[in-house]
Amino acid sequence: MKAMLCRSFAPIDELRLESIDAPAADPGEVVIDVAATGVNFLDGLMVQGKYQTKPPFPFSPGSEVSGRIRAVGEGVTGFKPGDRVASFCRVGGYAEAVSAPANQTYPLPEAVDFVTAAGFLITYGTSYHALKDRARIKPGETLLVLGAAGGVGLTAVELGKVMGAHVIAAASSAEKLALAKEYGADELIDYSEGGLRDTVKALTGGRGVDVIYDPVGGALAEEAIRCLAWEGRYLVVGFAAGAIPKFPANLLLLKSSSILGVYWGDALKADPERHAGNIAELFALQGEGKLRPHISETYTLESAVEGLRQVMDRKVKGKVVLTVGKGE
Numbered sequence: 001m002k003a004m005l006c007r008s009f010a011p012i013d014e015l016r017l018e019s020i021d022a023p024a025a026d027p028g029e030v031v032i033d034v035a036a037t038g039v040n041f042l043d044g045l046m047v048q049g050k051y052q053t054k055p056p057f058p059f060s061p062g063s064e065v066s067g068r069i070r071a072v073g074e075g076v077t078g079f080k081p082g083d084r085v086a087s088f089c090r091v092g093g094y095a096e097a098v099s100a101p102a103n104q105t106y107p108l109p110e111a112v113d114f115v116t117a118a119g120f121l122i123t124y125g126t127s128y129h130a131l132k133d134r135a136r137i138k139p140g141e142t143l144l145v146l147g148a149a150g151g152v153g154l155t156a157v158e159l160g161k162v163m164g165a166h167v168i169a170a171a172s173s174a175e176k177l178a179l180a181k182e183y184g185a186d187e188l189i190d191y192s193e194g195g196l197r198d199t200v201k202a203l204t205g206g207r208g209v210d211v212i213y214d215p216v217g218g219a220l221a222e223e224a225i226r227c228l229a230w231e232g233r234y235l236v237v238g239f240a241a242g243a244i245p246k247f248p249a250n251l252l253l254l255k256s257s258s259i260l261g262v263y264w265g266d267a268l269k270a271d272p273e274r275h276a277g278n279i280a281e282l283f284a285l286q287g288e289g290k291l292r293p294h295i296s297e298t299y300t301l302e303s304a305v306e307g308l309r310q311v312m313d314r315k316v317k318g319k320v321v322l323t324v325g326k327g328e
C-alpha cells in the first residue's frame, strides 16, 4: 500500500510517498481501508519531533481517518469488514490503510460522507470535551474563543452557540472572523493589531468572560487570562503560536478562577465509554443540522505535504482533508 512516511524528525517537506506492507489487526484493533484523512496541526508537530507523542520510525502522520473496516483483531466485537467508520487512529493515517484501537473507532451514520467524517472527530471531540466535561459551560455564560476560525476554534464557536453561550470570536483577520460569524459568533475581535483585553472589557461592560478556549497560546494567552470574569475558567487547548504560556498565579487568586487542561486524545484513553457517548451526541447534532463541519480544502495523499503546509502556515480556515480513496 502507499503511505506518506516520516523516517526521521525533519521539516514536513521531507515526508515521502512510499510503498509499504499493509498493517495487520492486533488484538483489540481494527484495520481500516482509508477513504479520507483529517490533516491536523499536530501532524506537522509530530514529524518535526515537536509533539508530545514520538512514534518509532518510520511512521506516517495522520491521527484521524474515515473509511471501511478491512479486518478486526482478536477480541473486537461490534465491527465487521465493510462497516463504515470514523477513527482516532493516533498515527498512520496518511496511508491507504491503518490499524486503530477498536475502542476509538466509531460507526459512521449513513448520512455522513467520508470527507466530512475525516475532519470531525478531533475538532468536535476536543471542543465538546473542553466545553462540556472540563469547563461545564452553562447557557447564558460568555465564551471567548481564540483562533476562532481554525480547526478546533471554529467548532468551539459552533458548539458554544449550541450549548447556549454568548460567543466572542477572536482571530487574526477580517476574513477569518467573517467565517466565525457565519458559524454563530455574537461578537468579533481582530487581535492582529493587539487590544484583545480592552476590547473584551468593552464588550462585556468590564465584567470579563466566563470561559476562554485557547488553542493558540503564546503571548496572547496572558493577555487573554486577564479577561476572565469572577470564577472564570481558562481552557488550555494548544499552542499553535509556538510558545507555551506561563501564568502569574495571582491572576487566579484575584478572580477565583481556574486553568483547565484539555487533552482529548488521552481523555479518550482514560474513559473510552464517556467519549463514545460524546461522539454519538455530536453525530446526532450533526444529523439534526446543528453542526456544519467546515472543510475548506481537500488534497490527495500524494499532495499531503501541500495540505499540511497550509495548516502550519496559518492559512487554513476550518479543516483540511486528504482524499485517499480506499474503502469508499
Ligand SMILES: NC(=O)c1ccc[n+]([C@@H]2O[C@H](COP(=O)([O-])OP(=O)(O)OC[C@H]3O[C@@H](n4cnc5c(N)ncnc54)[C@H](OP(=O)(O)O)[C@@H]3O)[C@@H](O)[C@H]2O)c1
Pocket (backbone or CB within 6 Å): 040, 041, 042, 122, 123, 126, 147, 148, 149, 150, 151, 152, 153, 170, 171, 172, 173, 176, 215, 216, 236, 237, 238, 239, 240, 241, 242, 262, 263, 264, 265, 311, 312, 313, 314, 316, 318
Ligand atoms: N488539547 C487537545 O486535545 C487538542 C486537540 C486538537 C488540537 N489541539 C491543538 O490545538 C492547536 C490548534 O489546532 P488546530 O488543528 O485547530 O490548528 P489550526 O487549524 O491550524 O488553527 C490554529 C489557529 O491558531 C492561530 N495561530 C496563531 N499563531 C499561529 C501560528 N504561528 N501558526 C499557526 N496558527 C497560529 C491561527 O488563528 P489566527 O490566525 O486567527 O490567530 C490558527 O487558525 C494545536 O496546537 C493543536 O496541537 C489540541
